[in-house]
Structure formats: structure tokens, C-alpha cells
Amino acid sequence: MSLSITTKDVAEKAGVSQATVSRVLNGYPYVNEKTRQKVLEVIKEMGYQPNHVARSMVLQQTKTLGLIVSDITNPFYGEIAKSIMDWAREAGYNVVLCNNDNSREMQDYYQNFLLQKRVDGIIFASVSMEDEEVVKLVRSNFPCIMCNRRLKNNAGSFVVSNNERGAFKAVSYLMSLGHRRIGFISGPANFSTAAERLKGYLEALKAYGVEVDNSLVIQGRFHKQFAYEAAAKLLALENRPTAIFGANDLTALAAMECVLDHGLDIPKDMALVGYDDINISSHRRIGLTTVAQKKEEIGRLAVEKILEMIAKKKRDEKLEPVHIYLEPQLIIRDTCGRNQKERRWNNEGFSL
Amino acid sequence: MSLSITTKDVAEKAGVSQATVSRVLNGYPYVNEKTRQKVLEVIKEMGYQPNHVARSMVLQQTKTLGLIVSDITNPFYGEIAKSIMDWAREAGYNVVLCNNDNSREMQDYYQNFLLQKRVDGIIFASVSMEDEEVVKLVRSNFPCIMCNRRLKNNAGSFVVSNNERGAFKAVSYLMSLGHRRIGFISGPANFSTAAERLKGYLEALKAYGVEVDNSLVIQGRFHKQFAYEAAAKLLALENRPTAIFGANDLTALAAMECVLDHGLDIPKDMALVGYDDINISSHRRIGLTTVAQKKEEIGRLAVEKILEMIAKKKRDEKLEPVHIYLEPQLIIRDTCGRNQKERRWNNEGFSL
DNA sequence: CCATCCTTTGCATACGTATTCATAAAGAGT
DNA sequence: ACTCTTTATGAATACGTATGCAAAGGATGG
Numbered sequence: 001m002s003l004s005i006t007t008k009d010v011a012e013k014a015g016v017s018q019a020t021v022s023r024v025l026n027g028y029p030y031v032n033e034k035t036r037q038k039v040l041e042v043i044k045e046m047g048y049q050p051n052h053v054a055r056s057m058v059l060q061q062t063k064t065l066g067l068i069v070s071d072i073t074n075p076f077y078g079e080i081a082k083s084i085m086d087w088a089r090e091a092g093y094n095v096v097l098c099n100n101d102n103s104r105e106m107q108d109y110y111q112n113f114l115l116q117k118r119v120d121g122i123i124f125a126s127v128s129m130e131d132e133e134v135v136k137l138v139r140s141n142f143p144c145i146m147c148n149r150r151l152k153n154n155a156g157s158f159v160v161s162n163n164e165r166g167a168f169k170a171v172s173y174l175m176s177l178g179h180r181r182i183g184f185i186s187g188p189a190n191f192s193t194a195a196e197r198l199k200g201y202l203e204a205l206k207a208y209g210v211e212v213d214n215s216l217v218i219q220g221r222f223h224k225q226f227a228y229e230a231a232a233k234l235l236a237l238e239n240r241p242t243a244i245f246g247a248n249d250l251t252a253l254a255a256m257e258c259v260l261d262h263g264l265d266i267p268k269d270m271a272l273v274g275y276d277d278i279n280i281s282s283h284r285r286i287g288l289t290t291v292a293q294k295k296e297e298i299g300r301l302a303v304e305k306i307l308e309m310i311a312k313k314k315r316d317e318k319l320e321p322v323h324i325y326l327e328p329q330l331i332i333r334d335t336c337g338r339n340q341k342e343r344r345w346n347n348e349g350f351s352l
Numbered sequence: 353m354s355l356s357i358t359t360k361d362v363a364e365k366a367g368v369s370q371a372t373v374s375r376v377l378n379g380y381p382y383v384n385e386k387t388r389q390k391v392l393e394v395i396k397e398m399g400y401q402p403n404h405v406a407r408s409m410v411l412q413q414t415k416t417l418g419l420i421v422s423d424i425t426n427p428f429y430g431e432i433a434k435s436i437m438d439w440a441r442e443a444g445y446n447v448v449l450c451n452n453d454n455s456r457e458m459q460d461y462y463q464n465f466l467l468q469k470r471v472d473g474i475i476f477a478s479v480s481m482e483d484e485e486v487v488k489l490v491r492s493n494f495p496c497i498m499c500n501r502r503l504k505n506n507a508g509s510f511v512v513s514n515n516e517r518g519a520f521k522a523v524s525y526l527m528s529l530g531h532r533r534i535g536f537i538s539g540p541a542n543f544s545t546a547a548e549r550l551k552g553y554l555e556a557l558k559a560y561g562v563e564v565d566n567s568l569v570i571q572g573r574f575h576k577q578f579a580y581e582a583a584a585k586l587l588a589l590e591n592r593p594t595a596i597f598g599a600n601d602l603t604a605l606a607a608m609e610c611v612l613d614h615g616l617d618i619p620k621d622m623a624l625v626g627y628d629d630i631n632i633s634s635h636r637r638i639g640l641t642t643v644a645q646k647k648e649e650i651g652r653l654a655v656e657k658i659l660e661m662i663a664k665k666k667r668d669e670k671l672e673p674v675h676i677y678l679e680p681q682l683i684i685r686d687t688c689g690r691n692q693k694e695r696r697w698n699n700e701g702f703s704l
Numbered sequence: 705c706c707a708t709c710c711t712t713t714g715c716a717t718a719c720g721t722a723t724t725c726a727t728a729a730a731g732a733g734t
Numbered sequence: 735a736c737t738c739t740t741t742a743t744g745a746a747t748a749c750g751t752a753t754g755c756a757a758a759g760g761a762t763g764g
């Protein structure tokens with residue numbers, strides 16, 4: 001347990017050189033079996049613990065990934081973070097987690113900080129579309145990858161949901177149920193998720209020959225309070241929508257509260273669809289119909305790809321951008337009033 | 353942005369020694385103003401970024417905290433983690449997050465790993481009561497602190513909820529509403545939270561002169577599936593309870609699903625109380641009456657105390673254990689059928 | 705003018721490890 | 735007995751930074 005014991009101390013006690021101890025630790029072939037045993041014995045006896053800082057210094061790699069998340073209290077990111085941490089550990093990496101609270105200032109601070117910590121790579125979840133610092137980082141050939149949201153112009157590597165298709169599926173589904181006035185509570189325009197889901201929303205309207213009513217589309221922040229107020233605005237319209245599509249589950253959940261607070265029934269008076277499929281959305285009391293993202297897979301792919309980039313970088317090769325679009329899946333539950341089948345524990349709904 | 357540029361490179365270009373560059377970077381007083389300016393200029397020009405690994409090496413401190421969490425997808429830990437990360441950053445520290453999935457093996461792995469990374473301190477959220485490795489760590493005078501759960505015999509430092517009182521409040525409240533048969537879905541016996549909340553449950557029964565019925569107390573894991581099945585067991589009793597106290601919110605939420613799946617009404621047929629007050633519990637569709645933990649404060653205190661310990665350790669002083677019990681607060685919402693007042697957005701309920 | 709102090713700088717070293725280079729001993733083949 | 739290879743080890747160095755020590759230059763005061 002003694003952290004201040006070095007290979008030098010071990011060497012001294014074992015009557016060998018520091019180099020030999022190092023060789024034993026790293027499984028170097030040419031070490032006499034007897035010496036090896038002796039060294040291992042002393043290591044155990046003294047409770048030696050390798051110093052990763054020194055190791056990083058000489059090996060020029062920290063075996064550490066940076067992960068910048070926009071809000072770790074959002075279960076969506078919690079699940080992605082978990083997946084990333086699990087897969088990173090699998091590969092002998094650990095993760096420094098940073099929470100930028102969707103603030104550009106924090107984002108820049110953490111990015112710089114992680115670089116100074118000499119992490120081997122950075123996973124961004126999630127960036128805003130025109131983050132100059134991330135663009136610079138991508139250009140500098142530093143291993144990094146984006147999850148969920150991405151930069152504009154396809155810059156850099158990313159693992160994202162096919163948001164356009166996801167939103168298209170969601171809105172098409174609502175229209176197939178007869179809805180024609182569909183509100184859309186969107187996120188910030190500079191978040192690729194919000195922009196792309198809006199695109200999907202518009203496409204679906206077009207496919208059904210429905211004209212766009214701009215008063216039904218509310219741009220804003222991904223924030224509970226904001227989403228609640230946005231829903232209130234939609235409800236206050238003289239010709240109010242019969243359905244609301246929230247740009248993510250938390251938004252939809254806030255809208256749900258607003259609708260209920262107005263004494264309306266879901267789904268009778270108002271249908272509701274979200275995006276992400278966070279854990280709570282499947283709760284019987286919530287039963288949110290939503291577009292699912294495979295969070296475990298996003299994390300797995302992000303780690304897999306960034307490790308490949310790190311390996312490539314070490315061989316001094318140029319990093320080719322990786323673009324991964326995951327197929328979104330519509331999970332039909334109760335908030336659109338169609339799923340009349342009896343729902344049971346762990347019933348994850350039906351896909352479209 | 354160039355990470356491979358060192359103080360030596362800067363020194364060369366600025367025509368000074370490496371030591372002088374270092375002195376400029378650290379705001380050392382005796383540097384000629386002209387030299388300082390020149391050096392700063394070159395630093396900017398070359399895009400020099402300090403190497404924290406080397407810095408950690410010589411300063412013998414990493415400015416990094418380890419945080420081992422049992423399940424980051426549980427919003428309770430998400431909020432604690434956020435608070436910890438925020439306060440750590442405030443103090444110039446960063447956080448390596450580890451997820452042990454309540455597995456003893458992962459716990460030991462990560463603890464060891466963090467020590468090898470030479471983090472300055474470790475925050476545990478949450479340990480099991482007889483974790484030998486944590487006990488050893490505490491004994492070794494290494495700065496560490498526990499959140500939420502703690503070791504037995506008051507070993508080490510911790511910031512926890514006064515679980516006994518919290519459970520007492522919750523169960524007393526149920527009894528004040530007339531409930532006499534109250535089920536308790538507990539967590540593992542070797543989690544201090546579970547053990548202490550059970551104690552509070554029993555005390556409350558005693559205070560009301562109600563005899564304990566062991567069939568109403570179900571010990572188990574903090575796991576959705578388990579909690580659901582535990583609730584099913586309670587419902588299957590010939591003389592089933594009229595209320596269920598879940599050892600945490602996720603447990604209560606799972607129980608809620610089970611109760612609803614059995615066609616029962618909440619709160620008419622079954623009252624429900626949880627513990628933690630995670631974000632979703634206040635959702636209008638959930639309205640879970642629960643014992644609140646101040647997650648932000650837990651994080652703040654944990655960081656504050658561990659930084660004190662780190663400072664003390666550096667002065668070679670012995671670390672005095674810190675024991676903090678936070679007063680739990682009962683938040684009354686809808687699941688016990690008493691809160692008839694109109695609930696509105698952001699209404700956090702009433703405290704008892 | 706000399707002693708003393710303050711300011712400024714460079715040299716050298718330390719942090720703990722991995723690894724190259726050199727060397728020595730031991731076998732192996734002729 | 736001799737080279738040649740294989741095995742085994744230690745000495746020395748590098749990684750990038752901070753800092754103690756020495757020294758040089760200038761300023762100050764008597």
C-alpha cells in the first residue's frame with residue numbers, strides 16, 4: 001500500500017539494479033528465473049505500487065481518455081458515460097470526466113485542461129456545431145471523436161444517431177395516427193441534433209403534404225424550464241397542436257408536465273413523442289413513445305474508434321475521419337394512444 | 353496547440369534558459385520584465401502547452417481526485433458526481449470517474465488503479481460496509497472520504513444522510529396516515545444505507561407500538577428487477593401491506609410499476625415512499641413522496657473535506673476522521689394520498 | 705572604493721520509470 | 735581453445751518540469 005516505494009527501493013532490497021526490477025515488472029524475457037522470483041517477493045513484501053505518472057512520462061502516453069459531457073445528470077449521458085468507461089477499462093484505459101453544462105467557456109477550459117493532462121484522446125458528448133476549439137483540435141490530428149452531437153460540415157469523427165431519419169419516423173408515426181398539427185420543441189439551433197431533427201420533422205410534413213406552421217416550431221435550449229414554457233406557448237395557440245414532438249426525452253417529459261398541468265389528457269387531448277429513450281421513459285407511469293438511441297453502442301463505438309485513432313497516431317499516420325450514423329428506432333408506448341396491448345414488466349414496446 | 357513543445361524549446365527560441373521559462377510560467381518574482389515579456393511572447397507564438405504529467409512528477413501531486421461510484425446511470429449518483437466535479441474544478445482539481453457496478457472486484461481494481469495513477473485523494477460513492485481494501489486505505493492515512501454509504505464501526509471519513517432518521521420520518525409519516533402494515537424493500541445488508549434505513553423503519557414501528565412482521569421486510573439488491581419482484585412478493589402476501597417503503601427512489605419506482613401492473617391504484621390501494629429524491633421523482637406523473645438527500649451539498653462537502661485532508665497530508669499531519677450526517681427531509685408528494693393541494697410546476701412538495 | 709545587498713540568470717539535479725548500450729558470463733559449435 | 739551466440743545484468747540516459755545553488759551584474763551605503 002506504500003505509495004512512496006520506488007523500483008529503486010525494491011532494487012536495493014533485492015540486491016539488483018533498478019533496471020532489473022523494471023524488467024521484471026514489464027515481463028522482459030531475459031531475466032533469470034531466480035532473480036525474478038526474488039524481485040517479485042520483495043515487491044510483494046514492500047507493497048510496491050507502480051507509479052503511473054512516471055510511467056506516462058517516459059512512455060509518452062497516459063492510458064487516459066478525456067470525456068466531456070454536456071450534462072451528466074441527464075440519464076442519457078449517464079448511460080453513455082457508463083458504456084464509455086466500461087469499454088475503456090476493458091482496454092486498460094481510464095476516463096477523466098468533465099461536465100461543461102453546455103457552456104462554451106467550460107468546454108474550452110476542459111478541452112485545454114485535458115490536453116495539458118496529456119490524455120491520449122478526447123471524446124466529446126456533446127459539442128455545438130461551430131465550436132472553433134474542437135475544429136482546431138480535429139485539424140491538429142489529435143485523436144478525438146464526437147458522440148451524439150457533431151460539428152458542421154462533417155468535420156472530424158463522430159458517432160451519432162441518424163437524427164433526420166429518427167425525427168422523420170417519429171413525425172410520420174404521428175401523422176399516420178391522423179395528427180396534422182404537430183408542435184416541435186427543439187433545442188438550440190447550433191446543436192446538430194436539434195437542427196437535424198428539425199429537418200426530419202419538416203421532411204415528414206412534406207411527405208404527408210402538410211404545410212409548415214412556424215408557430216408550431218419552438219427553438220430554444222435543452223432545459224426543463226424552457227421546455228415547459230415552450231409547451232405552454234404551444235397550448236396557448238388559438239389553433240393548438242394535437243401532438244408534440246420533443247427534441248429529447250427530458251424535453252418531452254417537461255412538456256408532459258405542462259400538458260397535465262393544463263388539465264389535458266395524454267394521449268387523448270395531446271399526443272407526445274420524445275427522443276433518446278432514457279431509462280425512465282419506459283416507466284409504466286410515463287410510457288413515453290420515443291426514438292431510441294443505442295447508448296451502449298454509441299459508447300462502445302466511440303471507444304473502439306478513438307483507440308484505433310490513438311494507435312494510428314502512434315504510428316505517425318494521418319487520422320482518417322470516421323463517420324458513424326446509427327439507425328434510430330421508434331419505440332411505441334402510451335403517449336400517442338395507440339399501444340393498447342397489455343404492457344408488462346420489461347416490455348420495451350414495439351418498433352415501427 | 354502543439355503538445356510536443358517543451359519549455360526547453362521555448363527557452364531556446366527566446367534565448368534564455370529552461371529554468372527562466374519555468375520561472376515565468378510559475379510567476380516567480382525575480383524575472384526581468386523584458387525577459388518575461390519575451391518569453392510570454394514566444395510561448396504564445398509557439399502555442400506551448402504545459403505538460404501536467406511532468407509537472408505532477410516533480411511536484412508529487414496530480415491535482416486529480418478519484419471518484420468511484422456504484423452506478424453512474426442512477427441519477428442520484430449523476431447529481432453527486434456533477435457536484436463533485438464542479439467543486440473540484442473550482443479548486444483546480446479534476447476527477448477520474450470509475451463505475452464499480454456494485455461489484456467488489458471492480459471496486460478493488462479501480463481503487464488500486466487510482467492509487468497507481470497517484471490521484472491526490474479518492475471519494476467513494478458508495479462502499480459496502482466491510483470493504484477490506486477501503487479499510488486498509490483509511491488506515492494508511494491516504495486522503496479519502498465516503499459519500500452516501502460508509503464503512504462499519506465509523507471507520508474513516510464520510511458524508512452521509514442520517515438514514516435512521518430519514519427512514520424514521522418516512523415510516524412515521526405513513527403511520528400518521530393510518531398505515532400499520534408497511535412493507536420495506538431494502539438493499540443489501542452490507543450497505544450502510546440499507547442497514548440504517550431498516551433500523552429507522554423498525555424504530556418507527558416501535559414508536560407506534562406496532563409489532564414487526566418479518567414477511568414485510570425484504571432484503572435484496574439495489575436492482576430494478578429485484579425490487580419489482582420484491583414488490584410482487586409483498587403483494588402476494590395473504591395479508592398484504594397497505595404501504596411500501598422503498599430503500600431508494602429507483603426501488604420505489606420499480607415497486608410502483610409492479611403495483612400498477614397488478615391493477616392496483618396508488619395511493620388508494622397502496623401508498624409508496626422512496627429515498628433520495630432523484631429528479632424524476634418530482635415529475636407530475638410520478639409524484640413520489642420521498643426522503644430527500646441534498647446531493648449538491650454532499651458533493652460540496654466531500655470535496656471540501658478531502659481537499660483539507662490533502663492539505664494536511666502534505667504537511668505530514670495525521671488525518672482526523674470527519675463524520676458528517678446530513679439531516680434528511682421528507683418531501684410529500686402524491687404517492688401517499690395526502691397532498692391534495694394543487695401542485696404546480698417546480699412545486700417541490702412540503703417538508704414534514 | 706569596498707562591502708553588502710538585491711536582482712537576474714544559468715547550471716545541475718530530482719521526480720520514477722523504461723530502455724539503450726555495454727559488458728560479462730555461460731553455452732554452443734568448430 | 736577459439737569465436738559466436740544467447741542469457742543476464744548494471745550503468746547511463748531520457749521523458750518535461752521545478753527548484754536549490756552559484757554566480758554575475760548592478761545598486762546601495764558607508
